[in-house]
Amino acid sequence: MQHVITDDLEALLATLPPDIHDAVNRLENRSELLEIVLDLGRLAEGRFPEGEVILSTTPVTYADLEYVVERIGEFGDDNRAGIERTLHRISAMRNRKGRVVGLTCRIGRAVLGSIALIRDIVEQGQSILILGRPGVGKTTLLREIARVLADEANKRVVVVDTSNEIAGDGDIPHPGIGRARRMQVARTAEQHAVMIEAVENHMPQIIVIDEIGTELEAAAARTIAERGVQLVATAHGNSLGNLLVNPTLSDLVGGIQTVTLGDEEARRRHTQKSIQERKSLPTFAVVVEQQSWDEAVVHRDVADTVDNMLRGQAIIAEERTRDEETGEVTVRRITTGGMDVPGWGSGLGGPARQQTQGFTTSMFERSDRNHTHLSSLRSNGLPGVPTVDPRGGGERVRNRNQTTAHIAPQVQALAPTGTSPRDGEARAAVLTQSRPVTDITEGIFQANEPASDFSPPKTLKVYPFGVNRDRLSESARQLGVPVLITNNEREADAVITLKNYYRRQPERLQQAEQERKLIIILKNNTIAQMQHAFARIFDIPENAIDEASAISDRVTGDSETEFDDPGKQAMLETEDAIHQVLNKGLTTAELAPANAYIRRLQHQMATRYNLISRSRGKEPYRRVKIFRARD
Numbered sequence: 001m002q003h004v005i006t007d008d009l010e011a012l013l014a015t016l017p018p019d020i021h022d023a024v025n026r027l028e029n030r031s032e033l034l035e036i037v038l039d040l041g042r043l044a045e046g047r048f049p050e051g052e053v054i055l056s057t058t059p060v061t062y063a064d065l066e067y068v069v070e071r072i073g074e075f076g077d078d079n080r081a082g083i084e085r086t087l088h089r090i091s092a093m094r095n096r097k098g099r100v101v102g103l104t105c106r107i108g109r110a111v112l113g114s115i116a117l118i119r120d121i122v123e124q125g126q127s128i129l130i131l132g133r134p135g136v137g138k139t140t141l142l143r144e145i146a147r148v149l150a151d152e153a154n155k156r157v158v159v160v161d162t163s164n165e166i167a168g169d170g171d172i173p174h175p176g177i178g179r180a181r182r183m184q185v186a187r188t189a190e191q192h193a194v195m196i197e198a199v200e201n202h203m204p205q206i207i208v209i210d211e212i213g214t215e216l217e218a219a220a221a222r223t224i225a226e227r228g229v230q231l232v233a234t235a236h237g238n239s240l241g242n243l244l245v246n247p248t249l250s251d252l253v254g255g256i257q258t259v260t261l262g263d264e265e266a267r268r269r270h271t272q273k274s275i276q277e278r279k280s281l282p283t284f285a286v287v288v289e290q291q292s293w294d295e296a297v298v299h300r301d302v303a304d305t306v307d308n309m310l311r312g313q314a315i316i317a318e319e320r321t322r323d324e325e326t327g328e329v330t331v332r333r334i335t336t337g338g339m340d341v342p343g344w345g346s347g348l349g350g351p352a353r354q355q356t357q358g359f360t361t362s363m364f365e366r367s368d369r370n371h372t373h374l375s376s377l378r379s380n381g382l383p384g385v386p387t388v389d390p391r392g393g394g395e396r397v398r399n400r401n402q403t404t405a406h407i408a409p410q411v412q413a414l415a416p417t418g419t420s421p422r423d424g425e426a427r428a429a430v431l432t433q434s435r436p437v438t439d440i441t442e443g444i445f446q447a448n449e450p451a452s453d454f455s456p457p458k459t460l461k462v463y464p465f466g467v468n469r470d471r472l473s474e475s476a477r478q479l480g481v482p483v484l485i486t487n488n489e490r491e492a493d494a495v496i497t498l499k500n501y502y503r504r505q506p507e508r509l510q511q512a513e514q515e516r517k518l519i520i521i522l523k524n525n526t527i528a529q530m531q532h533a534f535a536r537i538f539d540i541p542e543n544a545i546d547e548a549s550a551i552s553d554r555v556t557g558d559s560e561t562e563f564d565d566p567g568k569q570a571m572l573e574t575e576d577a578i579h580q581v582l583n584k585g586l587t588t589a590e591l592a593p594a595n596a597y598i599r600r601l602q603h604q605m606a607t608r609y610n611l612i613s614r615s616r617g618k619e620p621y622r623r624v625k626i627f628r629a630r631d
């Protein structure tokens with residue numbers, strides 16, 4: 001599709017002194033004009049992607065500058081102003097007394113179709129960070145992403161619009177953001193607070209934000225991502241590499257820490273004792289380095305790329321180019337330095353590039369291990385859940401309280417494929433159905449289907465219900481399985497939940513069962529359990545899991561104890577109950593008994609969602625009940 005551009009250029013020209021206005025009107029390539037620059041005592045200039053043109057014959061005067069200032073909106077504390085209902089941005093330079101001595105008038109445009117380059121990634125639901133030099137078109141791309149997600153993907157999108165640049169000046173957002181909602185920010189310094197407010201008050205599925213630039217904003221971004229909301233944002237910096245070494249913002253891509261290895265470990269790794277490692281999971285799973293309107297380099301797995309960068313290994317990225325004439329997007333895999341990946345495509349038994357609906361795309365394998373795995377998936381067809389033990393009979397699975405629950409004979413578990421002490425009882429069982437749901441402890445099943453008939457799609461879309469999303473994505477990433485975590489229960493192929501939730505609220509999963517989705521039940525929120533479940537589904541050997549778990553645990557600091565934390569569990573349950581009341585038509589929800597401290601947190605959370613809450617009963621059974629506020 002060719003781009004459709006709305007630029008309301010006339011509205012900006014009307015604010016300029018008449019001679020400059022006329023000079024712009026005489027330009028042939030006005031539709032490519034980026035900025036008009038007025039500096040006191042100099043000739044006015046027009047900036048194009050290719051260079052500048054002169055727009056006046058006499059130097060700019062104070063009167064010229066005042067002419068413009070009188071016709072535009074008020075300047076904010078960031079020295080930026082706009083023109084109501086347009087996307088233009090006018091930035092001022094002032095002398096030491098505050099008087100305007102220079103103006104940069106940027107022509108804002110809504111460019112429909114500019115998302116083409118990364119549309120597939122945006123729709124996958126991962127958080128995306130867009131980098132690029134000033135003026136490369138980041139805000140324009142962000143605006144189009146907001147519109148497409150709101151209007152075409154029907155998502156609840158909130159734009160946190162610090163300088164009113166994404167949705168334009170004035171209180172009514174520019175149609176360039178479609179149905180996305182916009183929150184204005186009174187003072188730039190409050191951007192981080194508005195980001196959090198957006199999540200707490202307006203239930204967005206996606207938050208769009210221009211220019212994450214401070215530590216507080218980076219921290220707010222992490223909080224938002226941890227709440228399972230997709231973030232699409234821009235930040236200063238041209239590349240993932242320079243963001244990583246920027247102390248203020250490196251947390252966005254996982255951050256760096258120095259660790260000291262023991263002598264033995266250093267010898268084994270052939271490294272020095274003091275090495276640099278990624279500190280945490282990146283807030284943004286994907287980084288897009290925008291190079292121009294039609295070119296970008298995409299890092300689809302930021303965690304992996306950062307790990308490789310820190311180990312001094314070559315990194316592999318995708319270079320995406322959009323053909324201006326045909327609109328077709330081409331994807332090339334490149335290594336550091338922009339070289340094609342040698343041999344890519346040749347050894348995989350498939351074409352190097354694939355053409356789908358005008359989109360030329362490659363296969364997205366990552367490391368060698370995953371590479372092998374995915375290519376074996378291709379040659380053998382996707383494996384279904386591994387074969388059920390032919391001997392039949394029941395299987396005893398220990399539940400949380402170390403008692404044993406008997407699963408009906410139709411519900412069969414796989415013979416264990418290894419006996420690593422790490423997984424022990426956590427090993428996921430693969431179950432067939434025809435059982436009262438309350439009999440289930442942990443396992444994977446699909447309603448009314450023999451387990452062996454289940455064949456996951458090429459990418460398994462998983463909807464987490466009470467399960468920690470970060471750990472889920474980290475476990476899939478480390479195992480190298482094609483799992484996408486979605487916020488949309490309907491589009492999911494599988495629902496992953498905890499035994500506790502499943503026991504207490506099976507009705508939540510009834511819809512998923514009716515739609516014959518795969519249901520994965522974990523005993524608790526640990527990476528080890530998640531990996532075992534995925535391993536079962538994707539037929540991954542045990543040693544790969546143990547290796548991957550060891551890495552994940554080191555990176556995330558994961559441990560059973562941390563996730564058995566009753567406080568965290570209680571708050572997850574509260575969030576879930578609130579979700580039920582707000583979205584599922586329940587009028588009340590009663591929470592499990594909890595101590596006074598947790599009850600206080602539960603009341604606070606309910607208040608943030610404008611719900612009423614009361615404590616009921618006597619200790620130790622005192623519990624919080626949440627009600628929908630009367631309309």
Ligand SMILES: Nc1ncnc2c1ncn2[C@@H]1O[C@H](COP(=O)(O)OP(=O)(O)OP(=O)(O)O)[C@@H](O)[C@H]1O
Binds near residue numbers: 033139
């Ligand atoms: N795809 C496009 N087609 C036509 N014009 C575009 C396109 N993308 C951006 N522009 C124009 O390029 C200029 C710079 O774009 P934009 O403001 O989005 O850049 P930016 O990277 O956000 O800049 P900054 O970092 O300074 O905020 C604007 O005039 C915008 O209208």
